[in-house]
Structures are given as C-alpha cells and as structure tokens.
Amino acid sequence: MPTLYLPGDCRTTLASWAESAYPHESCGLLIGERAAADHVVRRVTQARNLNLERARDRYELDPQHLLDADNAARAQGLEVLGVWHTHPDHPARPSETDRLAAWPEWSYVILEVTDGGVRDLRSWRLNKAQVFDEEVIQS
Numbered sequence: 001m002p003t004l005y006l007p008g009d010c011r012t013t014l015a016s017w018a019e020s021a022y023p024h025e026s027c028g029l030l031i032g033e034r035a036a037a038d039h040v041v042r043r044v045t046q047a048r049n050l051n052l053e054r055a056r057d058r059y060e061l062d063p064q065h066l067l068d069a070d071n072a073a074r075a076q077g078l079e080v081l082g083v084w085h086t087h088p089d090h091p092a093r094p095s096e097t098d099r100l101a102a103w104p105e106w107s108y109v110i111l112e113v114t115d116g117g118v119r120d121l122r123s124w125r126l127n128k129a130q131v132f133d134e135e136v137i138q139s
Helices: 008-021 063-075 096-101
Strands: 003-005 027-035 038-047 079-088 107-114 117-126 132-138
Touching: 003 027, 008 038, 008 079, 008 107, 008 117, 027 063, 038 063, 038 079, 063 079
Parallel strands: 003 038, 003 132, 079 107
Antiparallel strands: 027 038, 027 079, 107 117, 117 132
C-alpha cells in the first residue's frame, strides 16, 4: 500500500486553512518528492477556489496556482505530488466529482471539517482502474 509522508507542521497548516475557509471548500497542492511508490510532502500550498457558485460543496483549483507552484517546485528539485481539499460537513472520502477530476498516481488529501474544526484527514490515490485506493499517512 502506498504511503503519504505528511509532516505535522503541514497537517497543522492544512487544518488552519480548512477551519478558516469553513463552511466553504478550500484547496491547494502537495509539494515534495517521490520515494519509490511513496510520496514525501515537504510543503503545502493554498490555492483560490474558483468555484464561487457551489463553494460549499465543490472546488476548482486555480490553474495559474498549479502552474506557478509547479515551476517553483521544479526550481527546488521537487514536484507537485497531488491536491488537498476540504469536505465541509461531509466525510473525508472522495466523491464521484473528485474521482472524475482526479489524475492517476497523485495523492488526494481530503479533510472533513465542521464548525467544530477538522474531524478527519485521509489520503487517496486513483489507480489505473479509475478507483481510489486509500493511502497510509505517516508523519
């Protein structure tokens, strides 16, 4: 099973961003490096959610943010490993909308957030059969 190494400071940052955006979805990128089948996150970024009409249950990551983050990561010898986003008042499991927009082999961290804060954080990867497999998360 693939592993996502997500340091505690990155988890803290994600929780802060998730809670401050609630009740809307927030999103961003996971930047780091691959170690065989595993992903090692070195930093996280926050992007604008361009989906203003359905911001409570959808996100659209700003493509300019993706380009800028990818260029910055490459300049540091890193790469974009995946996307993180929140599910306000819903479980940290990928939706069908998430699956249709996902890229194989990227990590998709989902945070369940409520008015009481982050309740769960899980990570997923889309396999070749277009089905999400859960990743193990380690610090």
